[in-house]
Amino acid sequence: MNTKRTLVHCLIAALAALPLCSCATTPHVVEGPNKATSMGIDTEDFASQADQMIQSLLSSGILDKSARKPAVMVVGRIVNNTTRQLDTDLLTKNIRVALNKSGKATTDVTGGALSDPDFTLSGKIIENRVRQGNIRQSTYTFQLSLSDQAGTAAWEEQKEVTKQSERAGAGF
């Protein structure tokens, strides 16, 4: 009788463990659209913002007005005005790669030693947080400016990405 009960218990334990086993997955590369998103600025956000900025810059035609072709650009400081620690290279590197591949501009890799660039790129990332009931919202504003040799703004752009999450409420 006891043996039968133990057997039933073992069976129940094994059945209960089954779904737990099926939850575990081995690490794998994700290339599709279902990458995880956080409330912060993810790599995908940097790439997406950089892409929108590049499209705006390339369609403005300002790089084609430079005397030198391709135009020479220095990527200056990107101020992180958010509460999060960000590596702004994730934004600027995407821009540099896209610009170099476009053939419209080359970027300085000397770390600022170039004396007479045609353009200088600078910018700022700003965060604005809102909480309404169970909803948390963070809006990140990306601002970029391209200044010419005279120091005037040749191109400017601002893009936003808003993220929202809802804290689970109490169940009935």
Place this chain on the structure above:
Amino acid sequence: MRNISWSSLVVVAAAAFLSACAGVNTVERQDPAGNRQMVPDRRVITDQTLDRMVSVVGVNEATISTGLLKIQVELLNRSTSTQNFAYLIEWFDANGMIVNSTSSRWMNRQILPGQTVDITAIAPNESVKDFRIQLARK
């Protein structure tokens, strides 16, 4: 008492359902002043539900002053619910070879019921002559 509770629940549930279905009303010029150069397209639909939620109305293209190809994809949500989706635009040169670009990655968007969304993209360089758009549910 019990009846009142049930009817209240039904009203709340109906209100929640209706608010979830809130759509977008659109107004535009009857005869558009802009002349779109529409691209005859070929579609491969494997997800009918997605096609209803994020329906491709059409694709138009133009070559901008800097010599780069620009495309605009008009999407319409024909369903009654908000849909999160992702899109990927790939670029090809004159030989049909894919052009590697930082912009060729899945981008996330959201579309409200009845809303029209235009996705624009500019080719990464002047060698680009063609494109392919992929849409997926999030």
